Amino acid sequence: MKSITFFLERRTFLFAAPGIALVASLFILGGYAAYSGKSQVARITQAQVDYAQTRNDALDAWRDELVEIESAPGASAPAYAARPMSIRKPAVAPAAPLGDFAIGASDLLPAQTELSAWVNPADLFSEYEFANPTLLSIGRFDLSMMVVLLLPLLMIAASFDIWSAERESTRARLIAAQAGAVKPLIWSRLIFRNGLIWGVFTLVALAAGLAAPGAQELSSTRLANLAGWIGAAWIYGAFWFALIAFAVAYFRRSEIIAATLFALWASFAFLTPAIGGAVSEALYPPPSRLAALSEMRDAKSEAGKATAELTKGFLADHPEMTVSDDDVPFYYASTWLANREAATRTAPILRAFEESRQQRQETINLLQYLSPAVIANRALLSFAGGDVDRYRAYQAEARAALADLSERIGPAVVAKQRLSLAAYDAMAPFAFTETTAGDKARDLAAPVAFLLALALALGWGARRRLGAPLEKILL
Amino acid sequence: MLEAKSLSKSFGAVNALNDLNLSVQEGEILCLLGANGAGKTTTINLFLGFLEPSAGEALIDGVAAHQDPAGTKAKLGYIPEQVALYPQLSGLENLDYFLRLAGVQAKETELLEALEAAGLERAAAPRKAGTYSKGMRQKVGIGVALAKKAPVLLLDEPLSGLDPSAANDLCGSLRQLRDNGRAILMATHDVFRAKEVGTRIGIMKGGYLVDQLEADKLDAREIEQIYLSHMHDGADAANAA
């Protein structure tokens, strides 16, 4: 049956206008999406390298001052030189190992900041909202988006009338009069056309995956995530394949099959996420950032009043105008204490906000079971590292690193001393811990298994129907 | 070669075919005449194995069509009212494809010979089937049956919509096939063409085979009279039952 199918498909699809257009559009759009993703990752990586370099250069200079001071213990050092409060460490979440496969939250959430004891953990991420909101609201074009939205559409367009067109033209009768059974023919044609789509796309994805962007190396982490990403994409493809086969088997008229499949596509890809998002927002509103902001400001204001007593509220903003060289250690100590007080007061608010957000997210995650597109989107974003969770994890790690920095320098600052070189060198630079592909797979196991089960159930239904007596599928 | 034994088919409460008994031997053409809904196409569908009988058997060379679909189809050639081909493929490629579906691998020369034998001009064979007239498509259909060397031919209204010349060509081909020993069952509305090609003529009404006539013993006008009298006589079906 395979050679007969190839004989037919070669002439009617593969080397005909529809097949050529399909393969060309997959190569062009896939190639563009891959190129665009790589350019974006290269741009982000370069910007982060520059960002970290500037700060690391400053840290090196700071360390040189400390070395100089330690090497001449008796000599008097400049008041501001090598003070622990001047440590500003870069904390960067590098582009995800497969970041070029999904833009996801990368253009919305911050991936770099500066760790400094001057900063309250609640304010650690600021001044990153420069992107054009018009473009953000439109959404972007990347390989993950192609899988979620475009590929199912191409699958439907390529195969919705594989059998109904034969039936409507009465070729089906001629076919059935020659072949003993039509089931293998229908399956093999469905597999051929959809296999072509997925084969071409997988080639594009593999080529994009094996060519790491910019200066990145092809790491085992990238390969593991690539395998996960392609696996998730294929399972999503299997769902659509089974759904199309089901519609082909059960519905008679081409236009009904097409309209049903397109309507389902629009429902899964757009309506369910849109309605689900709106309903969940109404039922479980996200915690109010404005309310949290007010609470935090209140807490910080109260904490700040302690220092205001001493400095009349001016010192922290303009130390150069008010603090004499002799007062510098006192000034740093009081500022550190005030900041710690503010951090202590705002921590519960920040924690409550994050917990509320987490609880809401867990509830909303249940909605993914209403739409295979949402499951696929989540899985693909997760393997590509464009998911919100990755950025939230980065924020949590950066805040923890800030707390660690603050605690490490605290005793020296309060004692109005400098850190020892050994203590400074013992402080490791910030390094974001990526979730492993295995952990991601474990996290996604339930929804992806659900998707697979759905695909199997639909495939079983289609197989059963196509195996029914001819009069059910032919006449 | 082709035999219906107490063959019946119901669709829910509707009895489309009732207790049909007939046989067609090698070198014979049985033409089934009847109005729309008389049961002609249902009979052909049962022999093709497209439908499962509610009772009785549709036998091809002694084998029930629905019990061995692959085996019986190998012996069948089928020409529907509209022979639909893939417009992107040539007549030759269409023939090749349908033969492959039937499990027959033929050389190009054999394919061309089959088409020629079916009456298709050699020059038309490599042309895209999208450019074919209905008559040319019918010839490709006959070509499939010829190349398959099918001993039994089932034709469902093959003459409808054909111009007189094409219909004449088709009738000529059928006579030739009959003379070559094929057993042919043809459903048609055309009394005169039935008389022209048929060995026997069966008249169907309301799912019953109400009469069988020897074509060479009556002229076309007499056959038409008998046919019309059956059509106008409401009691016929009951009598036949």
Next chain:
Amino acid sequence: MISAIAHKELKIYLRSGVFLAVAAALIGLIVMSVVLSVQRVTAFEHERASAVAADRTIWDEQGVKNPHGAAHFARYAFRPTPTLAAFDPGVSDYAGMALWMEAHYQNPAVFRRAEEQGDTGWIASLSPAWILQTMTPLFIFLVLFGAIAGERESGTLRQNAALGVSPRALAGGKLGGAALSLGVVIAPVLAGALFVAAGAGGTVTLEDNALRIAGLTLTYGVFLLAVGAIAIGISALCRDRRSALIALVSIWAVSFVFTPRLAGDIAASTHPEPDAGAFTAALQKAARGLGADAEAMAALPSEAMAEYGVERMEDLPINFLGYRLQKAEEYAYDLFAEVYARLGAVHDAQERILSAASVISPVIAVERLSSGLAGVDRLHQQAFIDNAEAHRRVIVEQLNRDFMIHGADASGAAYTADENLWRQIEDFDHEALPFRAVAGSYLSSALLLLAYLLGSIVFVRWAVARAQKRVIQS
């Protein structure tokens, strides 16, 4: 003749299961989106009102401190949400809704609601405008794909031609019937959506709401009529219903789903956003402006003495520190403006690419018009930012001047002020742009949409004539 055809079409649609199902889905979706959107906008405004009140209290109760210290303690400007955002949220979820008005620094607007939308936010967000822009055309295509192709298949197109029905009459009748039957469904829900959105309680009503609502009605009316005409035209070009359906769904996918995203991506790649780190560094450099300009700093004392007509610094009737701080503030105005203008130029260039793409994807033009009319596009966001910046300057100057004048006798920063001064600082009150003032910005989109309508009417007439000719010749 046209009215007879339109009447027949109306009858057929009202008896069609597909039409009734689509109509029910459309009504259900729009009603649901209106209810949820109004609830959402009302909640936003409630949230904003609480935040404004809290900001006022925190500001007033900040305690005794130097006025310039208070300028750093600072206040927030919160962006009001216009009622029409319940109809079309535009970019409001992707643009910062709060602006920190601090001394020496022009902050970007922060807190974007989209950051809380999770991983599916990018796919779609429900609003009446989204339903009308994206889903309604799909529904129209699903209803109209057989408009002419179906007649061709069933042979009635040939029959009509034999009866002498002209292409103009057929096209007009088909379009009229479709407009009438779909209008019966869409017009009331559009009017209802706008009415409910505009009247949502507790939210900010734009002063020129009536003009904006009229504009929105016209925009969607023209857009959907053009969509209907295109659907009928494509149906006439296709041999059968099946190919018409595939052609229309393909057009929808390309034009309504993929082109805007692709155009957005090309815009972002061609004109990349500045890196946040580099941009912040530029802002910080602007903030250091006067401090980094040694010459200007050195000239300040003489400028101050000249301004107040004294010859010695100790004779200045003001606190020089306060004077210097205010001068530093003013020095930075142009520097900040320049930095943000660079960003604005990038965003403008990006949007020019979107505008170019709207030629093949008219929904981009509709999005632009709709969000502009609803007062929630980047232009209106920029107006909020500009107003907030103006207010920041007023607040900081008010505080610095108090420091200068009333702190004249105090040395350095020893002068303090209290709640009496804080209470004099007014809350930020944002007046949205009147639409007339910015209408010119939307002219190209409006003209494009109009051209689409005219083009689609010419197209449908041509396509129907071609279909008639084909069936006559067949």
